[in-house]
Amino acid sequence: MKIAIVGASGHIGSAVVREARDRGHEVTPVARDASSLGNGVDADVLDRGSIAGVLTGHDAVVLAVKGPETVPAAVRTLIDVLPGIGVRRLLVVGGGGSLEQAPGRRFVDSPNFPKEYLAEARAQGEALDLLRAQGGALDWSYASPPPVHLVDGERTGAYRVKAGDAPISGADTRITIPDFAAALLDTLEEGSFVRERFTAGY
Structure with missing residues (x-):
């Protein structure tokens, strides 16, 4: 599979690049400054003309x-650009704050939600709303880590995934970044969670 990873210089994006390459996929890392990335491409995802040129010909895009x-x-x-260049598969690496701690009650709306992450979590929730409302021309998936516990650590391969707006439940609700990246690649390879939000955890 030929996969473009937009935001490849970030903590999660770089883990997705490694996982995809380890699985033998053809990877195009994309970042505003891709100088530190092997075979990376400089592009601004908000510049529609340049990002369309970079993403053309790929089987999937990870944001x-x-x-x-x-x-x-x-x-x-990407909702506007991808259909016009023939790319249908989009996987958005989203946040966990918009997951629901109870039906209709998001973590981000709790008075105890950490203020330093509030703006980012609300923006991630807005992105999910956009996909649900306007992403009908795409085979999109929106991936949420646990609301708090996305951590550094080893790749174990022993994670659970499920669709929906509730987090994975259980005694251990965290997940390491390498395992989260592996869950993302599983989703692309299996063609699962199309037009759905899903979450991962142990």
Whole structure:
């Protein structure tokens, strides 16, 4: 599979690049400054003309960007651009704050949600809303880690995934970044969770 990873210089994006290459996929790492990436491409996902040229010819696009202003704008751009260049598969690496701690009650809306992550979590929730409302021309998936416990660590391969707006439940609700990256690649390879949000954890 030929996969473009937008935001490849970030913590999660770089883990997805490694996982995809380890599985033998043809990977195009994309970042605003790709100088540190092997075979990386400089491109701004918000520049529709340049990003369309970079993403043309790929089987799938993984979006792994951050920033309260960048995330919804990037999703909106790809919703508009990808159908016109013949790319249907989009996997958005989203946040866990918009998962629900109870039906209709998101973690991000709790008064105890950490203020330093509030703007980012709300932006990630807006991106999911955009996909659900306007992403009908794409085979999109939106991946949420656990609400808090996405951690550094080893790749174990022993994670669980499920569709929906509730986090994985159980005694150990964290997941390491390498395992989260592996769950993302599983989703692309299996063609699962199309037009769905899913989450992963132990």
